[in-house]
Amino acid sequence: QVQLVQSGAEVKKPGASVKVSCKASGYTFNSHVITWVRQAPGQGLEWMGWISAYNGNTNYAQKLQGRVTMTTDTSTSTAYMELRSLRSDDTAVYYCARELTLKFDYWGQGTLVTVSS
């Protein structure tokens, strides 16, 4: 069965960086795109970007350009999302999801990132 298992919660200070992992199993990792979505407390879903596990091509949301980097390690079927220069409004649950023809059919359990001084 398809599973996406994310790394644990993080607490970071403003200005720091965070790297969240998403380990995939149950399907051919490099045949799909992985997308990252975040959700601030009490707020809606925000698309952050996606990365092709096949060729590493990425496309990021304009508001995060320059601060976010998405990568994959096909040897371990793991996707990573790094966000730099963290601010308090980056506090959110971060989800990875498998993309299949522009729909997200499997999701990770979410990783809470708290940015606080």
Next chain:
Amino acid sequence: QSALTQPASVSGSPGQSITISCTGSSSDVGGYDFVSWYQQHPGKAPQLMIYDVTNRPSGVSDRFSGSKSGNTASLTVSGLQAEDEADYYCSSYTSSSTLVFGGGTKLTVL
């Protein structure tokens, strides 16, 4: 890219039907048949309910249906049940090769 517009809340009694709208533009909802709907219960990850405007993944109840007219997509839930109470989000592919979500709608089953 601005979020798609959804009503903040809708409600209905058990057995009734409700419809949630999702309004965008010709650069997203109106330009592509890549509209999806997600259900999210508190503290849980979103779950895909409808994709490509009208299609249901296997395992999703046929009480859920989707449609689109112009720049507005809609999700209809018929025969409301208590477990349908959740937040619902629409999403659409965009002309910038990105994706945009709606602001979300809280469905309350009275």
